[in-house]
Amino acid sequence: MGIGNKLRLSSSLSRMLHRRILYSSARSFTTTEGHRPTIVHKRSLDILHDPWFNKGTAFTMTERDRLDLRGLLPPNVMDSDQQITRFMTDLKRLEEQARDGPSDPNALAKWRILNRLHDRNETMYYKVLIANIEEYAPIVYTPTVGLVCQNYSGLFRRPRGMYFSSEDRGEMMSMVYNWPAEQVDMIVVTDGSRILGLGDLGIHGIGISVGKLDLYVAAAGINPQRVLPVMIDVGTNNEKLLKNPLYLGLQQHRLENDEYIEVIDEFMEAVFTRWPHVIVQFEDFQSKWAFKLLQRYRNSYRMFNDDVQGTAGVAIAGLLGAVRAQGRPMIDFPKMKIVVAGAGSAGIGVLNAARKTMARMLGNTETAFDSAQSQFWVVDAQGLITEGREDIDPEAKPFARKTKEMERQGLKEGASLVEVVREVKPDVLLGLSAVGGLFSKEVLEAMKGSTSTRPAIFAMSNPTKNAECTAQEAFSILGDNMIFASGSPFKNVDLGNGNVGHCNQGNNMYLFPGIGLGILLSGTPIVSDGMLQAAAECLAAYMSEEEVLKGIIYPPISRIRDITKRIAAAVIKEAIEEELACGYREMDARELQKLNEDGLMQYVENNMWSPEYPTLVYRDD
Numbered sequence: 254m255g256i257g258n259k260l261r262l263s264s265s266l267s268r269m270l271h272r273r274i275l276y277s278s279a280r281s282f283t284t285t286e287g288h289r290p291t292i293v294h295k296r297s298l299d300i301l302h303d304p305w306f307n308k309g310t311a312f313t314m315t316e317r318d319r320l321d322l323r324g325l326l327p328p329n330v331m332d333s334d335q336q337i338t339r340f341m342t343d344l345k346r347l348e349e350q351a352r353d354g355p356s357d358p359n360a361l362a363k364w365r366i367l368n369r370l371h372d373r374n375e376t377m378y379y380k381v382l383i384a385n386i387e388e389y390a391p392i393v394y395t396p397t398v399g400l401v402c403q404n405y406s407g408l409f410r411r412p413r414g415m416y417f418s419s420e421d422r423g424e425m426m427s428m429v430y431n432w433p434a435e436q437v438d439m440i441v442v443t444d445g446s447r448i449l450g451l452g453d454l455g456i457h458g459i460g461i462s463v464g465k466l467d468l469y470v471a472a473a474g475i476n477p478q479r480v481l482p483v484m485i486d487v488g489t490n491n492e493k494l495l496k497n498p499l500y501l502g503l504q505q506h507r508l509e510n511d512e513y514i515e516v517i518d519e520f521m522e523a524v525f526t527r528w529p530h531v532i533v534q535f536e537d538f539q540s541k542w543a544f545k546l547l548q549r550y551r552n553s554y555r556m557f558n559d560d561v562q563g564t565a566g567v568a569i570a571g572l573l574g575a576v577r578a579q580g581r582p583m584i585d586f587p588k589m590k591i592v593v594a595g596a597g598s599a600g601i602g603v604l605n606a607a608r609k610t611m612a613r614m615l616g617n618t619e620t621a622f623d624s625a626q627s628q629f630w631v632v633d634a635q636g637l638i639t640e641g642r643e644d645i646d647p648e649a650k651p652f653a654r655k656t657k658e659m660e661r662q663g664l665k666e667g668a669s670l671v672e673v674v675r676e677v678k679p680d681v682l683l684g685l686s687a688v689g690g691l692f693s694k695e696v697l698e699a700m701k702g703s704t705s706t707r708p709a710i711f712a713m714s715n716p717t718k719n720a721e722c723t724a725q726e727a728f729s730i731l732g733d734n735m736i737f738a739s740g741s742p743f744k745n746v747d748l749g750n751g752n753v754g755h756c757n758q759g760n761n762m763y764l765f766p767g768i769g770l771g772i773l774l775s776g777t778p779i780v781s782d783g784m785l786q787a788a789a790e791c792l793a794a795y796m797s798e799e800e801v802l803k804g805i806i807y808p809p810i811s812r813i814r815d816i817t818k819r820i821a822a823a824v825i826k827e828a829i830e831e832e833l834a835c836g837y838r839e840m841d842a843r844e845l846q847k848l849n850e851d852g853l854m855q856y857v858e859n860n861m862w863s864p865e866y867p868t869l870v871y872r873d874d
C-alpha cells in the first residue's frame with residue numbers, strides 16, 4: 254500500500270507520517286544542507302508539547318515570535334549546552350539530601366511524579382489530588398513548593414503558565430493571545446520578589462502561582478482549563494541568581510519606581526482586555542509593592558492580594574477561634590492582647606483586619622478604633638515599633654506605640670521580642686516574620702507569663718524551616734493548655750501524658766479559593782472589604798464549640814472543598830447585599846437575588862468543576 258492510500262485511511266496516521274517524514278528529512282538537511290528550516294504545522298503550546306519539535310528554552314526570540322511562543326517560556330534564551338548542564342545539575346542533585354526542606358525526604362521526588370502526571374493527564378492529576386488532599390497539599394503547596402521554587406532551574410521541564418518580562422513592554426496586549434484558552438477565570442500572578450519566607454527567587458517564583466492554582470482547582474473546583482499561572486519578570490535582586498548562568502530569568506536588577514509600575518499596569522490592561530471577567534490574585538510581592546499595587550488596582554479591577562487580605566481573614570478566624578477556645582464568647586476579642594512579630598505585607602494585613610474587627614465589636618466609633626489599636630504590640634526586625642522610630646514605614650505607623658505609654662510598661666523603641674512578651678504577657682503571640690526559630694526557648698518561656706487562661710501561638714511563616722517555632726517546641730514549653738497554629742503543616746504532638754497537642758494549619762489556603770470562587774460566581778466587579786470579612790467570619794463559624802474547646806480552630810484540609818463552597822456562598826451573599834453582584838453566565842443579578850442560603854450553596858456546588866472524563870468527539874472546524 255502506498256503512502257497516499259495510508260493517508261486516506263486515517264487522518265491522524267497521516268499527520269503522524271507527515272511529521273515523521275518532515276522530521277527525518279530535517280535531520281538529513283541539517284547534515285547536508287546546513288540551515289534549511291524545518292516546516293512545522295504547529296504553533297504555540299502545541300509545539301512545546303511535541304517532543305519532536307520542542308526546544309524548550311532554546312527557542313530564539315525570533316522563533317518565539319514566529320511560532321506564537323512569546324510569553325510561554327521563561328525569557329532567558331539558552332543554547333543546548335546550557336540546557337544539558339541545567340538538566341545534569343538537576344540529575345546530580347538527586348544524590349544530595351534535601352537539606353532544610355520539608356520533613357519528608359521524598360517530597361521533591363513526589364512533586365516530580367505528581368508534576369509529570371499533571372503534564373500527562375490533568376483530570377487524573379486532580380482526581381488524585383482531591384482524593385488525597387491532606388497528603389499531597391504539602392507537596393504541591395507549602396512546604397514543598399518552596400523547595401521546588403528554590404530548585405526550579407533544575408526542575409523546569411514543560412512550561413506551565415505565562416511569563417511577561419520587562420523586555421516585553423509594548424507587546425503584552427498581543428502576547429496574551431498566545432495563551433490558548435478563550436476563557437480564563439483565575440490568574441495567580443507573582444513577581445517572585447518574596448516567595449514564602451524564602452526571599453527573592455526571581456522567575457523561579459512561578460512555582461507558587463502554579464501551586465496556588467492547584468488549590469483553586471482542587472478546593473474551589475475552578476476548571477483547570479481556565480486557570481493561568483503568571484510570572485512577571487522585572488529582574489531579580491538575588492545576587493546568586495544574577496550570577497548563575499543557568500538562571501531562567503532576566504539577569505538584571507529589579508526595575509524600580511515608575512518603570513516597575515508601567516510593566517504591571519501593562520500586564521493588567523492586557524489580561525483584562527482579553528479576559529474582562531478574569532480575577533487576578535497577587536501573590537508573594539514584596540511588601541513595598543504589595544500595598545501600593547493593591548491600592549492602585551482594587552477599585553478598578555477584579556483583584557485581591559492574598560498575602561495581605563487572604564492571610565488577614567485566616568488569622569482573624571483563628572484569633573476568634575482562640576477566644577472561643579478559652580470558653581469565652583467571640584465578642585471578647587477586643588480584650589485580647591496580641592503581640593505580632595513581623596510588619597510586612599502579611600503582618601500589617603492581619604493587624605489592620607484585626608483592629609477593624611475589634612473596632613466593629615466595640616461599636617465602630619472613633620474611640621472604638623483607638624481602643625482597638627492599643628491591643629497590639631508590633632515587633633519587626635528593629636524591635637518594638639513605637640512613635641520614637643525614625644523613618645517609620647507608613648503602613649506600620651498606625652500601630653506604633655506611644656513612647657510614654659511604653660515607658661510606663663517598661664518598654665522602649667526597639668525593645669526585643671522577649672522583652673515585649675515578658676512585659677505585655679499577651680494572650681496571643683503571632684509570627685509573620687519569615688524568621689525560623691524566632692520564638693526561641695526564651696520567648697516561649699516568657700509566654701508562660703501570659704495572663705490568658707489559654708495562650709495561643711501562631712507561627713505562621715512559611716515554609717516549615719521559616720516557622721517561628723515548631724509545634725513540638727511550643728507544646729513542650731507551654732504544655733497542652735495552649736492553642737497552636739502554623740503556616741505550614743506540623744504533625745500533632747504526643748504530649749506523653751495521654752494528651753495530644755493539636756496542630757492547626759493557619760494558612761490562607763483556607764480562604765483564597767473560596768474568595769476567588771465567590772467573586773467569580775457573584776460577578777462582582779471589585780473585591781470589597783465586606784466580602785473578605787464575610788469570608789473570614791464564615792471560616793470562623795465553621796468550627797463547632799466542641800472542636801474549638803479541644804484546641805481545633807481550623808478544619809482539617811480534607812474538608813477544604815466543603816469549606817470553600819461555604820465561603821464562596823458567603824462572599825456571593827455579601828456581594829448581593831452590597832449590590833455589587835452582576836451574576837455569572839445564565840445566572841443574572843436578579844436571579845441571584847432570589848436564591849436563599851440553600852439555593853446559594855447549590856448554585857456554588859453546581860458550578861464547581863469535578864475531575865471526571867468527558868466524552869470527546871472530533872470536529873475539524
Ligand SMILES: NC(=O)C1=CN([C@@H]2O[C@H](COP(=O)(O)OP(=O)(O)OC[C@H]3O[C@@H](n4cnc5c(N)ncnc54)[C@H](O)[C@@H]3O)[C@@H](O)[C@H]2O)C=CC1
Nearest residue numbers: 449450595596597598599633634686687714715740760761
Ligand atoms: N500562613 C500564611 O497563610 C501566610 C504566611 N506568610 C508568611 O509570612 C512571612 C512574612 O511575609 P511578608 O509579610 O510578606 O514578608 P515581609 O518580608 O514583607 O515582612 C517580614 C517582616 O518581618 C520582620 N522581621 C524580620 N526579622 C524579624 C525579627 N527578627 N523579629 C521580628 N520581626 C522580624 C521584618 O522587619 C518585616 O516587617 C513569610 O514567611 C510568609 O511565608 C505570608 C502570607 C500568608
Ligand SMILES: CC(=O)C(=O)O
Nearest residue numbers: 449537560715760761
Ligand atoms: C501562604 C502564603 O501565601 C505565603 O506564605 O506567602
Ligand SMILES: [Mg+2]
Nearest residue numbers: 449536537560
Ligand atoms: Mg503568599
